[in-house]
Amino acid sequence: MIKKNSLVDGIGNKKITENYYDNWSGYYEKTLNRWNYQAPKKCVNILAQKIKLKPERILDLACGTGFFGEEMIKRFSSVKIDGSDISIKSLNLARKKNIYRKLIKKSFESNHNSKNYYDIVSMIGSMTYCKKHDRLFELVFSYLTHNGYFIFTQRIDLWNKFKLYTVLENFSEKFKIIYKSKPINYLPNNKDFSKKIKIYIVLLKKFK
Numbered sequence: 001m002i003k004k005n006s007l008v009d010g011i012g013n014k015k016i017t018e019n020y021y022d023n024w025s026g027y028y029e030k031t032l033n034r035w036n037y038q039a040p041k042k043c044v045n046i047l048a049q050k051i052k053l054k055p056e057r058i059l060d061l062a063c064g065t066g067f068f069g070e071e072m073i074k075r076f077s078s079v080k081i082d083g084s085d086i087s088i089k090s091l092n093l094a095r096k097k098n099i100y101r102k103l104i105k106k107s108f109e110s111n112h113n114s115k116n117y118y119d120i121v122s123m124i125g126s127m128t129y130c131k132k133h134d135r136l137f138e139l140v141f142s143y144l145t146h147n148g149y150f151i152f153t154q155r156i157d158l159w160n161k162f163k164l165y166t167v168l169e170n171f172s173e174k175f176k177i178i179y180k181s182k183p184i185n186y187l188p189n190n191k192d193f194s195k196k197i198k199i200y201i202v203l204l205k206k207f208k
């Protein structure tokens with residue numbers, strides 16, 4: 001049985017997180033819908049408003065069961081989306097949706113070896129699990145085409161704890177902040193998150 005409040009406090013190391021999401025995968029979407037998880041849809045709305053290119057190739061890091069891919073395809077029907085995650089069972093569910101071109105089991109802290117290839121990299125609802133922000137931002141920078149975009153969400157409590165603003169400042173010659181949302185609800189119908197834990201949605205653009 002999964003202790004849901006451990007989501008707020010953190011799950012554990014990578015292996016424990018992998019098992020947790022494997023065990024949860026079969027009812028993850030039902031649960032998240034019940035909690036009124038809107039981040040994937042909101043991120044797609046922001047991309048539709050803010051980006052200055054027609055996206056062709058997207059890498060969806062920590063794609064899970066494919067919520068974001070589904071929303072992307074609805075809005076940008078011709079886009080090719082690749083995804084990665086450490087939970088093989090979540091990836092298998094994403095595969096069944098037939099919207100991802102390629103899905104691989106890989107940590108977002110490992111190199112996806114896709115230099116200057118993607119117009120957009122996304123990481124939705126998953127920055128919580130990042131332990132090495134500098135490495136992640138460096139890797140994402142390498143995957144993006146010139147003027148490509150990185151969209152992610154981060155819980156505000158963890159944004160402060162991990163001093164994300166300082167990390168972004170350190171990358172200010174590589175990424176420009178195009179958009180940072182006001183604090184928005186994350187899982188409003190989950191009693192541990194409700195109105196207490198909010199997120200930012202952040203859109204960065206890679207400098208040439």
Ligand SMILES: C[S@@+](CC[C@H](N)C(=O)[O-])C[C@H]1O[C@@H](n2cnc3c(N)ncnc32)[C@H](O)[C@@H]1O
Binds near residue numbers: 087125126
């Ligand atoms: C809250 S879910 C979000 C999934 C999906 N992006 C969504 O919006 O529904 C968090 C995801 O992060 C994945 N994850 C956790 N740590 C990871 C890591 N180090 N590398 C890749 N994926 C990871 C989990 O397996 C899980 O699928």
